[in-house]
Amino acid sequence: xxxxxxxxxxxxxxxxxxxxxxxxxxxxxxxxxxxxxxxxxxxxxxxxxxxxxxxxxxxxxxxxxxxxxxxxxxxxxxxxxxxxxxxxxxxxxxxxxxxxxxxxxxxxxxxxxxxxxxxxxxxxxxxxxxxxxxxxxxxxxxxxxxxxxxxxxxxxxxxxxxxxxxxxxxxxxxxxxxxxxxxxxxxxxxxxxxxxxxxxxxxxxxxxxxxxxxxxxxxxxxxxxxxxxxxxxxxxxxxxxxxxxxxxxxxxxxxxxxxxxxxxxxxxxxxxxxxxxxxxxxxxxxxxxxxxxxxxxxxxxxxxxxxxxxxxxxxxxxxxxxxxxxxxxxxxxxxxxxxxxxxxxxxxxxxxxxxxxxxxxxxxxxxxxxxxxxxxxxxxxxxxxxxxxxxxxxxxxxxxxxxxxx
Amino acid sequence: xxxxxxxxxxxxxxxxxxxxxxxxxxxxxxxxxxxxxxxxxxxxxxxxxxxxxxxxxxxxxxxxxxxxxxxxxxxxxxxxxxxxxxxxxxxxxxxxxxxxxxxxxxxxxxxxxxxxxxxxxxxxxxxxxxxxxxxxxxxxxxxxxxxxxxxxxxxxxxxxxxxxxxxxxxxxxxxxxxxxxxxxxxxxxxxxxxxxxxxxxxxxxxxxxxxxxxxxxxxxxxxxxxxxxxxxxxxxxxxxxxxxxxxxxxxxxxxxxxxxxxxxxxxxxxxxxxxxxxxxxxxxxxxxxxxxxxxxx
Numbered sequence: 001x002x003x004x005x006x007x008x009x010x011x012x013x014x015x016x017x018x019x020x021x022x023x024x025x026x027x028x029x030x031x032x033x034x035x036x037x038x039x040x041x042x043x044x045x046x047x048x049x050x051x052x053x054x055x056x057x058x059x060x061x062x063x064x065x066x067x068x069x070x071x072x073x074x075x076x077x078x079x080x081x082x083x084x085x086x087x088x089x090x091x092x093x094x095x096x097x098x099x100x101x102x103x104x105x106x107x108x109x110x111x112x113x114x115x116x117x118x119x120x121x122x123x124x125x126x127x128x129x130x131x132x133x134x135x136x137x138x139x140x141x142x143x144x145x146x147x148x149x150x151x152x153x154x155x156x157x158x159x160x161x162x163x164x165x166x167x168x169x170x171x172x173x174x175x176x177x178x179x180x181x182x183x184x185x186x187x188x189x190x191x192x193x194x195x196x197x198x199x200x201x202x203x204x205x206x207x208x209x210x211x212x213x214x215x216x217x218x219x220x221x222x223x224x225x226x227x228x229x230x231x232x233x234x235x236x237x238x239x240x241x242x243x244x245x246x247x248x249x250x251x252x253x254x255x256x257x258x259x260x261x262x263x264x265x266x267x268x269x270x271x272x273x274x275x276x277x278x279x280x281x282x283x284x285x286x287x288x289x290x291x292x293x294x295x296x297x298x299x300x301x302x303x304x305x306x307x308x309x310x311x312x313x314x315x316x317x318x319x320x321x322x323x324x325x326x327x328x329x330x331x332x333x334x335x336x337x338x339x340x341x342x343x344x345x346x347x348x349x350x351x352x353x354x355x356x357x358x359x360x361x362x363x364x365x366x367x368x369x370x371x372x373x374x375x376x377x378x379x380x381x382x383x384x385x386x387x388x389x390x391x392x393x394x395x396x397x398x399x400x401x402x403x404x405x406x
Numbered sequence: 407x408x409x410x411x412x413x414x415x416x417x418x419x420x421x422x423x424x425x426x427x428x429x430x431x432x433x434x435x436x437x438x439x440x441x442x443x444x445x446x447x448x449x450x451x452x453x454x455x456x457x458x459x460x461x462x463x464x465x466x467x468x469x470x471x472x473x474x475x476x477x478x479x480x481x482x483x484x485x486x487x488x489x490x491x492x493x494x495x496x497x498x499x500x501x502x503x504x505x506x507x508x509x510x511x512x513x514x515x516x517x518x519x520x521x522x523x524x525x526x527x528x529x530x531x532x533x534x535x536x537x538x539x540x541x542x543x544x545x546x547x548x549x550x551x552x553x554x555x556x557x558x559x560x561x562x563x564x565x566x567x568x569x570x571x572x573x574x575x576x577x578x579x580x581x582x583x584x585x586x587x588x589x590x591x592x593x594x595x596x597x598x599x600x601x602x603x604x605x606x607x608x609x610x611x612x613x614x615x616x617x618x619x620x621x622x623x624x625x626x627x628x629x630x631x632x633x634x635x636x637x638x639x640x641x642x643x644x645x646x647x648x649x650x651x652x653x654x655x656x657x658x659x660x661x662x663x664x665x666x667x668x669x670x671x672x673x674x675x676x677x678x679x680x681x682x683x684x685x686x687x688x689x690x691x692x693x694x695x696x697x698x699x700x701x702x703x
Contacts, residue, residue, distance in 0.1 A: 071529045071551070071691065072558035096527075098536035120527075124473045126500030126507075133503070144583040149473035173470060176497075177580040178526050179628070181550045183613065187692035189526065197580070201608040203590065204616070205599060210606075212594040217608060219586050297583070304589035 004233065005240035006264055007063070007162065008257045011247055013047050016062075017054055018250045021355040021396050023261030026061035027051070028094060030246060033081055034066040034074070036119075036191040045084050052089035061091035066104075067117045069175065069189035070097050078103065086111055094140065096120050096175060096189075105135045113137035115162065119175035119189070125153045132159040138239060143169055144297050147229055151236040160239035165226040166256055166285070167244025169296055171197040171219045198308075220308040222294035227281050229298050230260070231267050251320040251341075254353070254398050255288035262358060284359060287319065287400070318342040321350065322399040325384070332386045335368070336393055340383040344401065346376045352389075354397030361402060362391060408671070409464065410663050411575070412442035413655040418455070424664045428462035430495065430652075433486055436467040436479060438497065439578060439627055439656055446482055450489045462492035468523060469624055470583075471498045484508050487516060493543050497524040502540065517541035521570065525578040526550065531562025531569075538565050544650055546570040549577040552688045553639045557646040566647030573636035573643070574666045574683075575654025576629045579617060586626040587619065605657070607631075618657060629657065637685030640673050 008024035010016035016027045029051065030042040043051065048064065055062045064085055068074065082104055085093065090112045095101045096119035104114045115138040116122065116131045123142045131139055138160040141150065145163070154161050170177065177188055179196035186192035200216035202209055211217055224244070233241055241264075243256055263281045267273050273281070285293070294306040321344040326337035344350070346367055353359035367375050368386040378385055411430035412421065421429060432440030433449065444452055449465075456463045465486055471479050483504055486494070494501065501520060509516035522528065522537045523546035534545035547559055549572055560566035591600045600621075607616035608628070615631040633654075636643060640651065651670065655663030669683060 069527055069529050070533070072531060072555055072562055073691075074530070075532060097530075097533055099530065099532035102536060120499065121470060122499070124471045124476055124498070124500045126471070126476065126503040127498060130499045130503040144470075145473070152473055171584065171586070172580045172582045175527055176525060176578070178548075178550050178578075179580050181692045182579055182630070183610065183615075185690065185692050187550075189529070190692070192693060196610070200611045202611065203587070204607045204609070205604070210591065210596055210599045212596075215594055216611065217590050219582070219584075221584075302584050302589070304593040307584075307586070307589050307593070309590065309593055 003268060004230075004238060004264060005061075005162075006257065006260055007240045007242045008253060009167075009243060009246040009248065010253070011042075013043065013051055015248075015250050015253055016051050018396065019253045019257050020055055020058050020060045022254050022257040023265075023356065024060060024257050026063055026091070026240070027055065028063040028065060028242075028246075030065045031081070031085070033077065034068050034070070034100070036065060036067050036189075036193075045088055048085065048090065049088040052091075055091075056089065062089070063092040063094055063115065064090050065117070066093045066095045066097075066100055067119055068097070068191060069119070070100065071190070074190070075099075082107060082110075092137070101131075101136065102134065115140060117174075118142055118164070121173040121175060123149065125156050125158060128153060128158045128161070138162055140164075140242070142174060143224070144173065146300070147232055147298050150238060151232065154237040157237075161237075162240040162242055163233060163238050164224060164244060164296075165229065165233070165241045165260070166224055166293075167248075168291075169221050169224050169244075171221055215309045218307070218309050221302065222292045222306050222308060223289075224296040225282070225285055225293035226295060226298050227260070227263060227285060228278060228295070230263055231273055234264070234267055249320075250323075251398060251400075252288045252290070254396075256285060258353060258355070259284040259288075261356070287403070319400040319403070320398060321348070321378075321401060322385075322387075324352075324354070324393055324395055324397040324399070327393045327395050327397070329386065332368075332372075334388055335386040336389040338385050338387055338399065340378045340381055340385060342381065343377070343379045345378065349402040350399050351402055352391065352393060352397055352399050354392070354394050357392050357394065357397060360391055362389075407650045408667055409570070409650060409652040410667055411440075411466070411652060411654040411656060413657065413659050413663065414441045415444070417660050420664060421660055422456070422459045422461060424667055425459075426461060426653075426667055428464050428492065429456055430464040430466055430654075432466040433482065435623065436465070436469050436482060436486075438466065438468040438470075438581070438624060439629070440466045441656065442466075446485050449486060449491070453489045453491055457490070464493040464495060464521065465491050467494045467501065468497040468525075470581075471500045476500075480504055480507075487519065491519070493519050493521050495521045495523040495546070497522075502542070515541065518543050521546060523570070525581070529555070529559075531559035531566075534559060534569055535563045535565070538563065538568050544568045544570045546572065546650075546652070549634055550688060550692060552691055553642055553685075555691065556643055556648070556687075560643075560646035560648050567649040569648045570650035570652055571636070571643055571648055572634055572654060573640055573651045573670060574633060575652070575663075576618065576633045576657045577654070578627065579630055580628040581625065582627075583625040585621055587621040632686065633658070635683045635686050636670075637683045637687075638673055639685040639687050640670055641676070644674055
């Protein structure tokens with residue numbers, strides 16, 4: 001078991017299982033009540049229970065976000081929900097509401113921990129102390145907390161500390177933005193954020209526009225990628241490093257979780273990751289990128305190179321072409337059973353990576369359909385095919401097209 | 407209790423003459439969103455001046471505390487307490503522990519000096535109650551609540567009289583640690599157009615509202631295009647048991663603040679003047695589902 005927890009997001013049961021298989025020590029999910037990201041697939045209690053069983057079998061944990069900022073009408077059913085979560089076997093809740101936090105702490109029987117959400121924008125040791133004195137088990141720091149501050153806070157050994165390392169970043173102090181509320185009537189603090197910060201604005205000085213019409217003002221930012229901070233976080237004693245992205249795909253999770261898993265394991269084994277190794281990890285992380293990434297606040301105050309001013313819609317990569325369903329199908333010796341995700345054909349240069357399997361290259365030499373007929377092209381997503389295969393592979397491995405150097 | 411947050415330090419005689427129960431000024435560099443800032447050396451004189459007129463002096467200490475600033479913040483906080491100020495508006499929970507720490511040293515309960523005011527985050531009586539039960543002086547409700555929600559908060563709070571509502575003034579829509587204006591102007595090679603602390607506006611390309619925005623040492627601030635106005639809804643707010651009403655003259659003028667104070671006093675006395683103010687409190691609760699809103703994106 002690694003000393004630092006790798007905490008991954010999951011929008012549904014399959015994604016959660018993928019994250020755990022690929023090496024997450026814990027996953028965080030939303031229930032169907034009291035959670036932000038209400039548009040993300042959220043878990044009902046049966047699914048939470050099933051996930052807890054799966055996670056615990058794999059020595060992993062389940063954290064449930066109960067992180068809305070409630071309005072007066074939002075408290076109905078809270079106590080029952082917290083009890084139900086406890087009975088489902090969860091390991092922690094993450095909350096931003098002081099009254100939800102204290103209700104959880106006061107439960108007569110409770111087997112889960114209570115973690116304070118990044119929505120409280122905790123940036124200093126005194127705020128950590130305040131919440132620790134109330135009895136919380138962990139504090140998730142605000143994303144504005146620079147690395148020296150994280151180290152200083154951890155050094156004081158006040159409480160378990162969790163810090164973000166990857167994924168989307170709120171432009172504002174988390175929880176302190178109501179742009180969406182006022183511009184669209186969608187509540188950012190109850191799961192309805194319209195990401196108004198990413199829209200285009202005209203900036204004026206008085207009546208004079210000082211905006212480039214081709215590149216209007218925007219507050220959109222690169223996503224966070226902090227692989228180069230993992231070693232410092234491990235040495236500082238950070239308890240958990242967190243990946244953002246409950247709405248992200250299985251492929252994204254597999255790539256990102258797998259890469260950070262390899263990085264953490266390497267550092268914990270050798271004490272250090274050199275530039276070459278770090279570079280391979282960063283290259284791997286870039287395979288999952290659907291938005292450009294940057295260092296957030298870890299390299300100091302973000303400058304213009306960390307902002308996105310042009311149109312930067314999330315791109316859908318079509319590199320991911322197959323999911324290995326069965327690495328050793330009984331009726332097809334020497335082959336793997338694959339579910340087609342995107343177009344590929346005979347001769348396509350690919351890479352395979354999987355749970356604890358670093359990416360390696362291969363060529364699709366032959367393809368067989370379910371009737372054992374050889375075919376040359378796969379262009380029906382969800383189609384099941386069989387590929388002769390030699391290298392390391394397990395169920396749940398993923399196949400993607402190689403990125404050829406231009 | 408009528409609280410007037412000043413725009414600047416001008417015309418203080420007129421401010422005192424209109425007799426708010428309390429005045430709020432900023433303490434540099436702890437304040438956020440305040441032009442009415444004093445340095446710590448100036449604070450004792452300010453305390454004396456307002457106390458002579460039986461007006462409480464509350465301090466805007468709403469900046470978020472970074473770890474690197476902690477020592478300085480602690481030092482200034484202690485000094486400010488020693489001057490005899492009547493309260494601190496805070497947005498960072500770290501102040502509560504700082505208050506405990508110093509309170510233990512000097513044998514005083516200093517939590518009762520704190521007013522939690524995170525601009526948003528306090529959307530329920532239950533969350534506000536948490537801070538009041540922790541011994542804080544008051545809790546300022548979020549500005550995006552409807553009148554019904556404000557009343558419901560008061561009903562859910564064991565000590566509604568210590569809830570506070572912004573009844574008039576601009577309010578924060580977003581606070582960012584990032585230097586967003588400077589970054590953008592540098593990107594388009596218009597650094598010449600950037601000035602720290604200057605108030606610009608931003609207007610979303612499909613909307614009419616021009617939001618006030620500036621950048622300072624703390625980051626970038628975006629405020630409402632229009633000041634909130636409770637108007638005659640103030641009566642319902644007062645009837646709910648809430649007793650603290652804040653008028654914020656920031657981005658307006660002290661004269662404006664004085665006028666609002668006088669007007670709202672009359673509204674509460676049920677004798678509005680000829681220019682009674684129309685309430686622009688939110689009429690409908692914010693929603694969380696995209697398909698239920700008229701989103702133009």
